[in-house]
Amino acid sequence: FNVDQATATAVNVDGSRKLLRFASSCSSLERYVLVSSIYASGLTVGSIEEQRFREHREFANEYERSKWQAEAATLE
Numbered sequence: 001f002n003v004d005q006a007t008a009t010a011v012n013v014d015g016s017r018k019l020l021r022f023a024s025s026c027s028s029l030e031r032y033v034l035v036s037s038i039y040a041s042g043l044t045v046g047s048i049e050e051q052r053f054r055e056h057r058e059f060a061n062e063y064e065r066s067k068w069q070a071e072a073a074t075l076e
Contacts, residue, residue: 012070016070016073020074036067039063040064042059042065
């Protein structure tokens, strides 16, 4: 989880966007499924509902931030 911002963004955010662009070019594709991770919740305390976090969170590191951004980009 000790990764710099540029690497985390390139892998998680940009990588997710590239997959979405590719998926949109697949004429027979019926469904695109995002499997996110608990790390998208950042420093949230308590129960974490199975739904999108719309508001910005605080994060312990760049990996967590990039997971939240990747999820947000996918669900736009």
